[in-house]
Amino acid sequence: AQTVTQSQPEMSVQEAETVTLSCTYDTSESNYYLFWYKQPPSRQMILVIRQEAYKQQNATENRFSVNFQKAAKSFSLKISDSQLGDTAMYFCAFMKPPGTASKLTFGTGTRLQVTL
């Protein structure tokens, strides 16, 4: 079974600064997907960024980027130019590729607080 570990329960960053959230996972699969989801106080689950394991290039979405280290099974999220609206819980998640049951396995989350 796959496991996802987020070792930082809480983090804080000042507005306009950069912060990196850590995630490690364990799997015997060679192809899979990794995700970062954001959950603001509204409770809605919002996809931030995704990475396909067979792609060596790190995914980027505007101010959000990942550092994907497949051999180390590490998948960190970097948020640049942090904004107050980035305050939320962030969940790292793992999925075996489509064609299987495609179940999403979540980490326990990192609570990010962006301050003035």
Add this chain to the structure above:
Amino acid sequence: NAGVTQTPKFRILKIGQSMTLQCTQDMNHNYMYWYRQDPGMGLKLIYYSVGAGITDKGEVPNGYNVSRSTTEDFPLRLELAAPSQTSVYFCASKGTSNTGELFFGEGSRLTVL
């Protein structure tokens, strides 16, 4: 666009009562899921379905039942509610594209007293 719709958004139950959380999606997605999120924790999979008529257990299925009679609907039934089932419940769906993205409902907060 409606996406994934869950009802009710909030509910308080007494121990031993039963209820059904409704979930419907209008994206013609084959895959549907029920997760629960306990305070300060990540989401854990309760049940999932890969298509109408097919359901399977996830990580924490005890105390729950599901059915999938149509592509659109995936209700979650709680029988004999217990305080341990106090949680926020999320329904999600996924299509057959290669993005792997799950689309989530807004969640249902259930309290069992």
